[in-house]
Amino acid sequence: MELRKFRQRGPFEWEMPSTGRMRVPGVIFASRELMEAMDEKVAEQVANVASLPGIVTASYAMPDAHWGYGFPIGGVAAFDADEGGVVSAGGVGFDISCGVRTLHTGLKQADIEAHKKRLADVLYARIPAGVGSTGALRLSGPETDAMLKGGARWAVKEGYGSEADLAHIEESGCVAGADPRAVSDMAKKRQRDEMGTLGSGNHYLEVQLVDEVFDAAAAQAYGLAKGDVVVSIHCGSRGLGHQIGTDYLREMVIAAPAAGIALPDRELACAPLKSALGQRYLGAMRAGINCALANRQILTQLAREAFAEVFPHVRLPLLYDVSHNTCKEETHRVGDERRRLFVHRKGATRAFGPGHAELPREYREAGQPVLIGGSMGTASWILAGAAGTEERAFGSACHGAGRAMSRNEALRRWHGRNVVDELAARGILIRSPSFRGVAEEAPLAYKDVGAVVDAAHRAGLAVKVARLLPLVCIKG
DNA sequence: ATGTGC
Numbered sequence: 357m358e359l360r361k362f363r364q365r366g367p368f369e370w371e372m373p374s375t376g377r378m379r380v381p382g383v384i385f386a387s388r389e390l391m392e393a394m395d396e397k398v399a400e401q402v403a404n405v406a407s408l409p410g411i412v413t414a415s416y417a418m419p420d421a422h423w424g425y426g427f428p429i430g431g432v433a434a435f436d437a438d439e440g441g442v443v444s445a446g447g448v449g450f451d452i453s454c455g456v457r458t459l460h461t462g463l464k465q466a467d468i469e470a471h472k473k474r475l476a477d478v479l480y481a482r483i484p485a486g487v488g489s490t491g492a493l494r495l496s497g498p499e500t501d502a503m504l505k506g507g508a509r510w511a512v513k514e515g516y517g518s519e520a521d522l523a524h525i526e527e528s529g530c531v532a533g534a535d536p537r538a539v540s541d542m543a544k545k546r547q548r549d550e551m552g553t554l555g556s557g558n559h560y561l562e563v564q565l566v567d568e569v570f571d572a573a574a575a576q577a578y579g580l581a582k583g584d585v586v587v588s589i590h591c592g593s594r595g596l597g598h599q600i601g602t603d604y605l606r607e608m609v610i611a612a613p614a615a616g617i618a619l620p621d622r623e624l625a626c627a628p629l630k631s632a633l634g635q636r637y638l639g640a641m642r643a644g645i646n647c648a649l650a651n652r653q654i655l656t657q658l659a660r661e662a663f664a665e666v667f668p669h670v671r672l673p674l675l676y677d678v679s680h681n682t683c684k685e686e687t688h689r690v691g692d693e694r695r696r697l698f699v700h701r702k703g704a705t706r707a708f709g710p711g712h713a714e715l716p717r718e719y720r721e722a723g724q725p726v727l728i729g730g731s732m733g734t735a736s737w738i739l740a741g742a743a744g745t746e747e748r749a750f751g752s753a754c755h756g757a758g759r760a761m762s763r764n765e766a767l768r769r770w771h772g773r774n775v776v777d778e779l780a781a782r783g784i785l786i787r788s789p790s791f792r793g794v795a796e797e798a799p800l801a802y803k804d805v806g807a808v809v810d811a812a813h814r815a816g817l818a819v820k821v822a823r824l825l826p827l828v829c830i831k832g
Numbered sequence: 833a834t835g836t837g838c
Contacts, residue, residue: 593833
């Protein structure tokens with residue numbers, strides 16, 4: 357993109373001064389190279405978000421930002437309800453609470469090498485993956501409502517995983533204020549048989565190797581060492597979250613004019629936090645968060661059962677679970693005061709720094725684990741929320757690599773079967789129901805996740821802790 | 833992301 361409209365605050369921080377309808381400045385965290393490669397539309401979308409009522413401090417974009425629906429993916433924006441602030445369905449995204457969790461296995465690379473192929477096959481047999489995939493569960497109406505209110509806590513109660521898992525999930529696995537009545541029957545119906553499924557697109561379950569450690573103290577706090585094998589799960593709220601997004605986007609577009617909100621882009625549809633519609637969306641969106649947390653919890657149990665088949669004595673304790681499509685009510689310092697704000701993170705991860713009261717005690721000194729999913733066949737990263745990140749972007753960091761080319765262009769360029777073969781030759785086993793999906797997700801269709809993580813580190817958003825390389829990938 | 837597309 358054109359860099360002339362930015363004022364550089366530092367080598368990794370670019371300010372777009374407030375002009376026209378913008379109420380606050382825009383700020384993008386990135387290296388010069390990432391800025392130059394970034395789509396012009398990101399700046400446009402950051403500026404559009406800056407024009408929304410009640411926005412506080414600035415409209416932010418992370419180093420992996422790219423063009424999204426209304427808000428950029430990689431966008432962070434906080435709103436104050438007392439100043440006419442809004443909540444936006446497009447500011448959360450369609451896959452509500454899509455996120456990543458990472459599990460320890462206690463295994464080393466040498467333990468796994470001879471069993472890798474069998475492990476891949478067993479995982480693929482047990483983890484439902486792909487468009488429209490269904491799970492073993494069939495939820496009744498009352499069970500659906502209990503799941504939407506209870507999140508991962510509900511899943512544990514149903515026998516998926518243990519109480520110990522909950523302490524290593526944001527909000528202890530269950531976000532308050534979920535309102536199942538605000539979720540349409542259609543959304544619930546779509547989710548009836550999709551609990552414990554991976555879905556499609558960039559979602560996956562991956563067995564990974566800790567290939568390098570960058571921060572010894574944080575790695576120790578997280579229980580990570582070079583040569584460890586871990587499992588990461590990337591997925592969200594499936595059909596339910598998508599339907600909530602669709603339902604409320606439509607309502608917000610219709611209601612905006614009466615609420616006195618002039619939208620620079622229809623896709624930015626939003627509702628005042630203090631309106632009935634805004635409150636209903638918050639209730640539904642929180643139910644969507646709980647659905648995603650329950651989904652990842654069930655998948656965790658399926659992964660544990662698969663591992664037990666190959667390695668009978670292995671346990672898979674949860675390192676941490678982060679969501680990267682949310683709007684959360686949080687307390688942040690703005691100037692000299694502490695204020696309750698509604699922080700939208702769309703394709704951005706919460707990244708609370710050291711000492712934050714909401715972190716589990718064992719991670720409090722190191723900062724929040726920030727789990728960055730790589731693209732298929734490339735590295736993933738574990739970072740730690742940095743000191744001072746709450747002053748910079750309301751305690752947020754990047755979430756992944758970000759696409760470098762469209763799905764269509766990737767389909768023209770690669771064949772799924774060849775991608776699988778090439779990765780297998782490098783020792784990375786892919787199992788997927790869709791060769792088309794594999795081609796769309798080819799490693800080179802994404803930006804270099806290393807450059808993104810480096811920019812986040814050097815911008816002071818999060819600290820590099822460990823790099824993970826893929827061994828086995830169950831791809832949706 | 834998505835019972836993949838107004």
